[in-house]
Amino acid sequence: MRRSDHGLDTPRGEHWSARALCTQLVAEGSADPDDWHPIREAEDDPATKRTKRWCRNCLVRQECLDDALARGDEYGIRGGLTSRERRALKAVA
Helix, strand or coil: CECCCCCCECCCCCCCCHHHHHHHHHHCCCCHHHHHHHCCCCCCHHHHHHHHHHHHHCCHHHHHHHHHHHHCCCCCCCEEEEEHHHHHHHHCC
């Protein structure tokens, strides 16, 4: 495997996001892309809880988080963290 600017790729060049659980859930119709951008990113929000639960079960969670931190994504849940949690993580790094 090689490391690209966008994450860990397979020998055939498949981007990590192709293996992401969110990609699979959206493709099968079990989730909507907007699920990762809830109106409220509060810990007690049911949509946030559900999405973070999906992220906990994702095989490429770390790649997703690394990508979000590298890009400075300001919105949505990425790598199992809300935008507020990512900002806090960057502040201590």
